Amino acid sequence: MEVQNGLYRFEMIEYIKNLTFAQKQAVLVLVDILLLPIALFSAILVQFGWSALAEHVWRVAPMLALVAVVAAALSILLRIPNTRLVAYDYGGVQKTGVFAALVALTAGVLGGFQGLDLGWGTYVVFGLVFFLASVFARFAMLQFLLLVYQRDTSRCRVLIYGAGTTGLQLAHALRAHDVIVPVAFADDNAVLQGQRIAGLPVLKPSRVPSFAAERGVDRVLLAMPSLSLPKQTQIARRLEETGLEVQALPSFAQLIGEEALVEKFAPVLPGQLLGRAQVGDSWPAEDSEYSGRTILVSGAGGSIGSELCRQVLAGKPAKLVLYELSELALYTINAELGGLARDAGTEIVPILGSVTDARLARKVLNEHEVDIVLHAAAYKHVPLVEANALSGLANNVLGTSTLARASLEAGVKRFILVSSDKAVRPTNVMGPSKRLAELVVQDLAARSDGTIFAMVRFGNVLGSSGSVIPLFQEQIARGGPVTLTHPDVKRYFMTVQEAVRLVLRASSFAKGGEVFVLDMGQPVQIAKLARQMVEGAGYSVRDRENPDGDIEVVITGLRPGEKLNEELLIGEGHLTTAHEKIFAAREVKLSEIEVASALRTLREAVATADEKAALSVVGRWVEGWSGEGDVVAPDTQHPA
Known part of the structure; x- marks a missing residue:
């Protein structure tokens, strides 16, 4: 049974990896369209109660079909499905809010032409529910994909040492990486220890060896470019002594070329x-x-x-x-x-x-x-x-x-x-x-x-x-x-x-x-x-x-x-x-x-x-x- 589950998981991962960009866009549009009736019926239920729900379902069906067509067109026009799930951030949420408002307005206009007399309050609730459902659906799909990827034993499981800005950016960048998956943070800051950042636990440095053994961590990434090179070296040496492979991440300034990627050590002139x-x-x-x-x-x-x-x-x-x-x-x-x-x-x-x-x-x-x-x-x-x-x-x-x-x-x-x-x-x-x-x-x-x-x-x-x-x-x-x-x-x-x-x-x-x-x-x-x-x-x-x-x-x-x-x-x-x-x-x-x-x-x-x-x-x-x-x-x- 375990072999069968592993084979099924492997086939699922390969299927997801092999989806083209157009296919992934189509999936996101389809999800939004499927959310439209759920949002509209939820708004009717809130406004009129269970007794009127059955009556209104058949009345709004023609209007809902037109709204779905308009919603699909608006989604493509606003490039909503072009945003990758891993990059879905505050800007993506704002675009989804604009999209939901336009869809609610379209539903209100079409409902008025058909004489549905649902009241503008229903369409406002519809827009809010649709917005929340669309945002939640994207985060849920992202978590599902991360869970599937994390169970892929062929991926490199890494622990990020440093839960600051650089570590957080690194975790976000690795979210949907095909080969590397972050599983936890470690940080010397006692305030951060025990918290969850970007969905990952923040560990005490002393817990890293046992956690790595339990969770199959392959590598530790040092994400503390502001720390002096000697201190980074000391941390790396301490981790390597436990059998872990350690790699250091350069600072953002180094990555964009503002700092040369050279050792900090500057030779001293003998005459000095x-x-x-x-x-x-x-x-x-x-x-x-x-x-x-x-x-x-x-x-x-x-x-x-x-x-x-x-x-x-x-x-x-x-x-x-x-x-x-x-x-x-x-x-x-x-x-x-x-x-x-x-x-x-x-x-x-x-x-x-x-x-x-x-x-x-x-x-x-x-x-x-x-x-x-x-x-x-x-x-x-x-x-x-x-x-x-x-x-x-x-x-x-x-x-x-x-x-x-x-x-x-x-x-x-x-x-x-x-x-x-x-x-x-x-x-x-x-x-x-x-x-x-x-x-x-x-x-x-x-x-x-x-x-x-x-x-x-x-x-x-x-x-x-x-x-x-x-x-x-x-x-x-x-x-x-x-x-x-x-x-x-x-x-x-x-x-x-x-x-x-x-x-x-x-x-x-x-x-x-x-x-x-x-x-x-x-x-x-x-x-x-x-x-x-x-x-x-x-x-x-x-x-x-x-x-x-x-x-x-x-x-x-x-x-x-x-x-x-x-x-x-x-x-x-x-x-x-x-x-x-x-x-x-x-x-x-x-x-x-x-x-x-x-x-x-x-x-x-x-x-x-x-x-x-x-x-x-x-x-x-x-x-x-x-x-x-x-x-x-x-x-x-x-x-x-």
Whole structure:
């Protein structure tokens, strides 16, 4: 029996769906005509009672037939049947009122000609009853169709989250949709909960999962475009955790093109977050340093390396060698620089490989007769290097040693190492890996007569891959929370343009063995940076003072090896240079024998995958690191 009912319901739905527009118009006209005798006999009954009803039925029959013809003509003329049931609103009701008045007037005129003597009161009642019956019939047919459609199991049943104007408009728009049927609202407004709006119940948000399971809800539509994106994201995430599919509805302004359909998040310009004036915008390009020469950039596809390539190209070198381990990064930077290189008359040479490959390094340096090496290749992400100490030390220390020694043997004029402030009294593995790389370069600088070796040390680069800004941007775009390791963490910051300009300028200053550092002003508090980014994106921070804010900032605790404050210098003093914002430090270095011993032990540790032995090299030779991730006072260190 259930199968038969289902088949009958399916056939009914298909029959209704297959009706043409003209057929649907004819049905509405027919319904109005059938309502005419009901309305007229009801008026006679009201005016004359049951005893006179039978007498008047036969007398009014000829007049009623003429009224039906006129009513059909008026209905078509007024386009009454052209209004779809789902769109039958206040305007449709007004048109029905005009139609009913004209029909009553026609009945009165025809009744007068036939001498029926029913009185004008009867025709007024007739018009009112006909009007009410016609309006009620349309709403009844709409409810019947909705009931039939809702029982169609093939339709997508949706719950609308948000019972405001947008939600109400959406419910009306979906009323007679062929595929989607709204079954309920949900809203955070306690005043609306428990009411029925547009014939649908308004639920508490906490009831949505159970209601969805009971009623077979397939999807939740977020109809709250005025709500901030983070809050929408938080609601969507909470609903998705219950297994529901969630989709957000754009605002009406977006749908008609008054608002661009883009994320609300607006990127913050890195220079706005420095807390100081940018350095280097007015620095002249040292064209003579690079013009007509062959430049090799290791790590050419990284944040620093790619910007090095762009700025070096401005000096119109004869050849630019892109040395990169990542195939994707190499492809990307090679494709980007193609047009710029043609304009500069520069040959681009992409080299796919690791700086730890001594044979490849020697082959590239000699074959292309490289003049200047800008060594930016490094594993720099602190947590990843902390978790992969052997790989970090091998790439950052042994890779630097391999490329630097190959540069010395090939007669390269200058070798510039890009280092980090984390090399100063480090508390994580990445820091000492960079400090050991510096010690290797310092040792070669002391023993080199031809090649000039120097290092550039700077703080965090705003916007570089893995840095705090892209992380905060991603977290804000997801609706938060923004994660902060400690409220008191401070860092030195510079833009990638500043960092690269520093490297290029240091290359011209270098005499051999210097560590160049940029005057970076005061360190920036990361908590303040997080708040700036949230507010710069158009949102507010949710905290105790503002519990209704958009984005929450969550303290997660310091990561292994993370310091509250970074330093730029190991020693106390520094030297000025030709530029007032750049200074140099001649720091204590290891002897040739000590460097050779450290490298030999580290190579053996890497070859045997002995992480403990590798870290013992760090603990022995890097000032400020105990081998356990703790800061050690300088006077307790092994003498360097």
